[in-house]
Amino acid sequence: MDRIDRKRDDLIALTQDLVRIPTLNPPGENYREICEYLRDRLASRGFDVELVRGEGTPGDSDKYPRWNVIARYEGTQVGECVHFNSHIDVVDVGAGWTTDPFGGELKDGKIYGRGTCDMKGGLAASIIAAEAFLEICPDFTGAIEISGTADEESGGYGGVAYLAEKGYFSPERVQHVIIPEPLQKDRICLGHRGVYWAEIETHGEIAHGSMPFLGDCAVRHMGAVLHEMEASLYPQLAQKRTEMPVVPEGARQSTMNINSIHGGQAEQETDFTGLPSPCVPDSCRVIVDRRFLIEEDVEDVAQELRTVLETVKHQRQNFRYDMRELFRVIPSMTDKNAPVVTSVAKAIGDVMGKQPEYVVSPGTYDQKHIDRIGKLKNCIAYGPGLLEMAHKPDEFVGVDDMIDSAKVMGQSLIDLLKPQ
Numbered sequence: 001m002d003r004i005d006r007k008r009d010d011l012i013a014l015t016q017d018l019v020r021i022p023t024l025n026p027p028g029e030n031y032r033e034i035c036e037y038l039r040d041r042l043a044s045r046g047f048d049v050e051l052v053r054g055e056g057t058p059g060d061s062d063k064y065p066r067w068n069v070i071a072r073y074e075g076t077q078v079g080e081c082v083h084f085n086s087h088i089d090v091v092d093v094g095a096g097w098t099t100d101p102f103g104g105e106l107k108d109g110k111i112y113g114r115g116t117c118d119m120k121g122g123l124a125a126s127i128i129a130a131e132a133f134l135e136i137c138p139d140f141t142g143a144i145e146i147s148g149t150a151d152e153e154s155g156g157y158g159g160v161a162y163l164a165e166k167g168y169f170s171p172e173r174v175q176h177v178i179i180p181e182p183l184q185k186d187r188i189c190l191g192h193r194g195v196y197w198a199e200i201e202t203h204g205e206i207a208h209g210s211m212p213f214l215g216d217c218a219v220r221h222m223g224a225v226l227h228e229m230e231a232s233l234y235p236q237l238a239q240k241r242t243e244m245p246v247v248p249e250g251a252r253q254s255t256m257n258i259n260s261i262h263g264g265q266a267e268q269e270t271d272f273t274g275l276p277s278p279c280v281p282d283s284c285r286v287i288v289d290r291r292f293l294i295e296e297d298v299e300d301v302a303q304e305l306r307t308v309l310e311t312v313k314h315q316r317q318n319f320r321y322d323m324r325e326l327f328r329v330i331p332s333m334t335d336k337n338a339p340v341v342t343s344v345a346k347a348i349g350d351v352m353g354k355q356p357e358y359v360v361s362p363g364t365y366d367q368k369h370i371d372r373i374g375k376l377k378n379c380i381a382y383g384p385g386l387l388e389m390a391h392k393p394d395e396f397v398g399v400d401d402m403i404d405s406a407k408v409m410g411q412s413l414i415d416l417l418k419p420q
């Protein structure tokens with residue numbers, strides 16, 4: 001894989017070009033532009049390239065169309081296909097930058113910018129790996145695919161989910177998937193925990209704040225709900241440990257975040273100088289973000305929340321509530337003996353002379369759609385960059401890390417596609 005060392009400048013330039021196309025999501029800007037850039041690059045290397053719009057998916061509009069690019073290169077003989085999937089969207093810039101977020105500045109062996117780490121550096125590494133492989137092994141069995149997909153940061157519905165629905169990740173078409181998310185060059189990410197989001201609302205009755213006994217305070221009802229969660233649910237969640245090798249360690253159990261709480265009158269604009277009015281709140285809402293384990297069942301997760309609410313209902317008069325599910329993702333974990341895992345593990349050994357660490361992500365990524373819709377179990381996340389850098393100011397990716405992980409990807413292409 002010395003050839004990849006010789007492609008260092010190309011890898012840097014490619015990463016910089018990708019970072020300089022600001023594909024912010026939301027709202028989903030410049031998807032078409034980055035897909036055309038990738039199409040031109042890969043078509044010039046002999047790939048067949050398709051642009052597919054996730055029409056009618058959340059956020060898709062004529063102003064912000066959800067474009068995806070899929071490139072395929074057929075070997076000289078029919079065989080298995082290795083697919084590299086990267087998301088093309090990046091999150092909001094935020095404050096605190098000392099570098100240009102869309103400048104792609106190269107400094108001390110690092111490329112800076114929004115999306116360098118998550119995950120345009122990984123996308124660039126996979127392209128360089130595939131191109132190097134095709135130069136070394138023009139006669140190979142099988143096929144290589146590279147996709148750049150929309151909206152991972154907002155659930156992936158206009159990207160991988162849409163393509164999976166259309167059969168692009170069916171086991172007949174694709175047999176191995178590597179998602180170059182920034183999990184670190186010496187770690188193999190087997191999957192992720194599950195997600196259950198719900199909105200809980202308590203109901204009350206509005207009245208004058210000087211006579212609260214004439215109304216019913218929804219915020220006090222919610223207070224009782226939160227108290228019950230602290231007393232019974234949180235200790236229960238802390239007891240649920242998993243066999244999944246989740247990193248960081250703190251996420252190796254069930255967790256629940258309370259994302260937001262709203263009750264009573266709406267907050268006023270910051271320039272509003274008046275006083276609030278005295279009203280008993282008739283509604284209070286929280287959004288909970290429960291992350292669950294492969295050992296748990298999603299219906300039990302929902303039931304635990306309902307048990308909290310029913311317990312409170314037995315304790316309080318006039319307690320009324322609604323619980324509305326917002327979002328669910330089933331946990332996913334690829335078998336350690338799956339071919340893509342053993343192949344990448346071997347390549348990490350060859351390139352870096354060490355055993356890989358096997359990890360599971362605390363949050364989800366596009367593997368969920370490949371698993372659930374595509375029915376493809378032979379999928380991992382493997383790519384350069386530090387997970388802790390994702391979504392941060394002065395986000396960067398190390399050039400040496402990209403080189404090493406491109407070598408691992410190239411090496412595992414050789415292993416999986418068995419060139420003549």
Ligand SMILES: [Zn+2]
Pocket residue numbers: 087118119152181182
């Ligand atoms: Zn990502």
